[in-house]
Amino acid sequence: MTAIPRTGTHPDPDAAARAARAAELDAADPLARFVDAFVPSDDVIAYLDGNSLGRPTRASAERLARFATERWGARLIRGWDEEWYELPLTLGDRIGAATLGAAAGQTFVADSTTVILYKLVRAALAAPQAAGRDEIVLDSGNFPTDRYVLEGVAREHGATLRWIDPPHDGGVTPEQVAEVVGERTALVVLSHVAYRSGYVSDAEAITRVAHDAGALVLWDLCHSAGAVPVALDAWGVDLAVGCTYKYLNGGPGAPAFGYVRADLQDVLTQPIQGWMGSAAPFEMGPGYAPHAGARRFLSGTPAIVGMLAMQDMVELVADAGMDAVRAKSVALTELALELVDDLLVPLGARVASPRDPDRRGSHVTVDHDAFEATLPLLWERGVIPDFRRPNGLRLGLSPLSTSFDEVRVASRRCATRSSR
Known part of the structure; x- marks a missing residue:
C-alpha cells in the first residue's frame, strides 16, 4: 500500500459542496430530533465511536442523578420488592420488543457479555440436542471474547473447534457454514455483525443451515442491537447475547442481555447456579432448584445501577x-463511504467494509498503515473514531446520536491529519 504523503494541508475545492450536502441530509433527516436527546461534549466535534460506547442520553443523566435520592435513598431495601427484583426480566422484554424481534419472556439482562456467553455455550453443549456431538463452529474473525470463551469451554469439554476463515473485509456466509456443519456439530457461534468489517451475516439462512444439521445456534448481537434490525423469533434462533453500552447507550460496562428461545428454557441447565436464578431466591433453601423460564439464567444479584441508563x-x-x-444507519454509512472514496482512498487508504448496504452494519472500517499514529492526533482535536489492529480506522455511526455533518467533519479531519 502506498504510504500517505506528508505534504501538509492541501486546498479542498469541494469542501463547500460537501458541507452543503451534509447540511441538506441533516435537514431532511426524520430522526434529526433525536440528536439533541444526548449529552453533548464541549471538546468533541465529531463522535464516531458509538459502536464502542454510546453517548449518554440527557434523560439518563437525570435518571442517574435522581436514583441515589429518590429510589435508592428513599426506598432503600424496599426497592427490591417494588421494582428491582423484576427489572432484569422487564427490561429484557423491552429490549427484546424494541430491538430483537423477541416476544416477552425470552430476554434477560444479567452479567457481562462474556459471562452470559459462557453460560449459554455451556448450557447448549449440555442440551439433549447436543448428545453425541462434540464440535463447535466459530470463525477466526469473531470478537476475541467469543473466541477465547469457546477455546476455554472446548478444552473443558474435550470438544473440537471447527474454524471458518472469513475475508478481511467480509464475514461468514451460509455456504461457509454448510461446508463445516455435520452430525458432530453441537453448536454454531457467530456474530451477526462482524466487529471489525461491519459485515452483516445472513442470520436467518445460517440458522436454518445449522438446524438442518441438528445443531443449536448462538448469535452475538453486540454490534446489531439498536442499529441493525434483528428478528430472533422469526429466524428461529436458539440463543443470543449482546452488550448494551454500544447502540443501547447503557454506559461503560453496563450489563449485557441474553436470549433463550421459550421452548428451550426449561430444557437447558445453566452452569453458574446462583441464588437469583433459583426457584425461591428468598427462601435461602439448602439446595438449588432452577426457576421456571428465563429467570433461571440469572445468577447473582443484578446490577441495578448498571441497568438505569439503557x-x-x-x-x-x-x-x-x-x-x-436502520434507514439512517445505511444513509450515514453511504455518506461515509462516499467521503472515504473522495478523501482517503486517493491517499492510499482501503475500504475494509462491505459496500453492499444489505451486508453492512452501522460502521465503516478503513485500512492504512498510518492510522495508528493518526488516531491520537484526531482525538486531540475532537474527532473520535477508533482503531482496530492491524491498521483499521473504524467509523462507528450511531443513528440516533450522529449527524451527517459529523461524518463530513470527521472524514475531512482524517484526510487532513493523515496527509501531514
Missing part, C-alpha cells in the same frame, strides 16, 4: 422504530 435509550429506539433507525 432504559431511556430503549425508549428512544422504540419511539424511532428500528426500520427508521
